[in-house]
Amino acid sequence: MSVIYDRVALIGLGLIAGSMSLAMRRRGLAGEVTGYARSAETRDTARRIGLVDRVCDSAAEAVEGADLVVLCVPVGAMEAVAVDIAPHLKTGATLSDVGSTKRAVIDAVGPHVPQGVHFIPAHPLAGTEHSGPESGFAKLFDNRWCLLVPEGGVDDAAMANLRLLWEGMGAHVDQMEPDHHDLVLAVTSHAPHLIAYTMVGVADDLRRVTDSEVIKYSAAGFRDFTRIAASDPTMWRDVFLSNKDATLEILGRFTEELFALQRAIRTGDGDHLFDYFSRTRAIRRGIIEAGQDTDAPDFGRGKQGE
Ligand SMILES: NC(=O)C1=CN([C@@H]2O[C@H](COP(=O)(O)OP(=O)(O)OC[C@H]3O[C@@H](n4cnc5c(N)ncnc54)[C@H](O)[C@@H]3O)[C@@H](O)[C@H]2O)C=CC1
Numbered sequence: 001m002s003v004i005y006d007r008v009a010l011i012g013l014g015l016i017a018g019s020m021s022l023a024m025r026r027r028g029l030a031g032e033v034t035g036y037a038r039s040a041e042t043r044d045t046a047r048r049i050g051l052v053d054r055v056c057d058s059a060a061e062a063v064e065g066a067d068l069v070v071l072c073v074p075v076g077a078m079e080a081v082a083v084d085i086a087p088h089l090k091t092g093a094t095l096s097d098v099g100s101t102k103r104a105v106i107d108a109v110g111p112h113v114p115q116g117v118h119f120i121p122a123h124p125l126a127g128t129e130h131s132g133p134e135s136g137f138a139k140l141f142d143n144r145w146c147l148l149v150p151e152g153g154v155d156d157a158a159m160a161n162l163r164l165l166w167e168g169m170g171a172h173v174d175q176m177e178p179d180h181h182d183l184v185l186a187v188t189s190h191a192p193h194l195i196a197y198t199m200v201g202v203a204d205d206l207r208r209v210t211d212s213e214v215i216k217y218s219a220a221g222f223r224d225f226t227r228i229a230a231s232d233p234t235m236w237r238d239v240f241l242s243n244k245d246a247t248l249e250i251l252g253r254f255t256e257e258l259f260a261l262q263r264a265i266r267t268g269d270g271d272h273l274f275d276y277f278s279r280t281r282a283i284r285r286g287i288i289e290a291g292q293d294t295d296a297p298d299f300g301r302g303k304q305g306e
């Protein structure tokens with residue numbers, strides 16, 4: 001693949017920025033990648049491991065002359081970074097982000113975007129429970145979705161280039177409306193994370209009674225919960241604070257269903273439990289049959305006719 005942007009600046013040098021830099025390098029998608037992170041320790045680590053081509057000591061320096069700037073900081077830090085870099089953005093540049101929630105980022109960053117800069121929020125649906133500059137890897141986005149979530153009209157050429165970049169980094173790209181994005185992600189990612197946090201918290205309480213049995217004998221389902229619950233606390237605090245309405249809506253429905261299952265167990269209503277579990281099993285099978293299981297090795301191929 002050839003160079004899509006001569007200069008890319010990544011602000012925040014953690015899992016996602018690191019993976020982007022390595023994925024761009026893998027295919028030669030950027031002429032030069034600059035980076036900035038708030039802490040000197042993170043910048044030193046990024047320099048030591050050569051995470052980007054040039055680590056800068058200010059966000060302003062990193063974005064100077066950049067054709068694409070991507071904000072890769074926790075959602076709650078987006079506005080402060082936008083204020084910091086706004087006067088230094090090049091006219092005609094594209095400003096994007098990778099935040100897990102979109103309405104809050106658009107409201108926080110949008111007002112600071114200078115005229116002539118194309119603002120295209122994005123969200124790669126790919127990650128791990130690890131964070132920091134040493135956690136990134138080039139394959140993170142392979143076969144995963146990246147959603148582009150612009151508000152209103154946006155420059156076609158700027159949109160096409162950002163789409164090409166994400167495709168070059170291995171992702172499948174789709175477009176979505178911001179509020180719809182936040183509702184979908186509340187169902188598929190945010191509420192499940194909260195449930196995992198809760199379950200591990202419950203187990204931790206139990207552990208005091210049962211010593212280490214909870215961890216020692218934990219089955220695969222619970223191990224997945226512990227992996228998810230090991231995710232970065234700052235990032236997830238910001239996700240819930242910034243997607244409050246959608247998350248509360250989904251948690252409300254979740255609680256209602258949980259109460260119904262609880263009652264079925266108490267009253268010995270096996271039919272209710274069986275019917276419910278049959279319905280959920282069909283959903284999983286439907287995902288696999290539709291070829292929408294992103295963990296499957298050929299995910300997306302059939303759709304794109306490759
Ligand atoms: N971790 C995941 O699985 C995914 C995360 N995201 C989103 O991507 C963004 C980044 O997440 P990660 O890379 O996982 O986080 P991370 O914790 O690995 O990295 C965040 C980086 O931002 C820096 N930072 C924090 N506040 C800053 C500020 N005010 N100015 C400059 N740098 C600052 C930190 O020092 C760190 O280098 C978040 O908005 C998150 O919601 C999106 C998809 C997946």
Ligand SMILES: O=C(O)C(=O)Cc1ccc(O)cc1
Binds near residue numbers: 100125126228
């Ligand atoms: O590690 C996991 O299971 C994830 O769910 C990764 C993830 C976390 C946050 C996002 O906004 C998108 C993907």
